[in-house]
Amino acid sequence: MDRVYAQTAQFNGEHVQKSTKQGNSRTARQIGAAHKTALAKGEVGIKERRNVPVFKAAMRDFLSWSQKQHEEHPATFRRYLVSSAALVRHFGDV
Numbered sequence: 001m002d003r004v005y006a007q008t009a010q011f012n013g014e015h016v017q018k019s020t021k022q023g024n025s026r027t028a029r030q031i032g033a034a035h036k037t038a039l040a041k042g043e044v045g046i047k048e049r050r051n052v053p054v055f056k057a058a059m060r061d062f063l064s065w066s067q068k069q070h071e072e073h074p075a076t077f078r079r080y081l082v083s084s085a086a087l088v089r090h091f092g093d094v
Contacts, residue, residue, distance in 0.1 A: 055091035059084050 010016070018035065020028040053061070063081060070076040 054093045056088055056093055059088055 016039065018032075020031040022028040022031060063077075063084060066080050067077050
């Protein structure tokens with residue numbers, strides 16, 4: 001059975017590991033080096049994480065959307081409003 005080599009590295013404090021799908025370790029190292037260079041140049045589409053809103057704020061936004069979306073079905077909005085109270089008590093500012 002042929003061995004497939006993977007390359008591992010640390011980049012910006014994160015562990016990066018990918019299979020090179022190569023059976024030759026020298027070729028795998030070359031591919032790994034090229035990938036590391038691409039990471040350094042920002043060519044692989046790594047994006048910064050967006051800030052996630054706290055649960056309470058997300059629920060407030062959802063209820064605002066729901067009220068507009070379910071104008072013709074007010075019972076649906078009321079059900080979401082009632083159900084959200086326990087969720088907000090539990091999750092709060094998480």
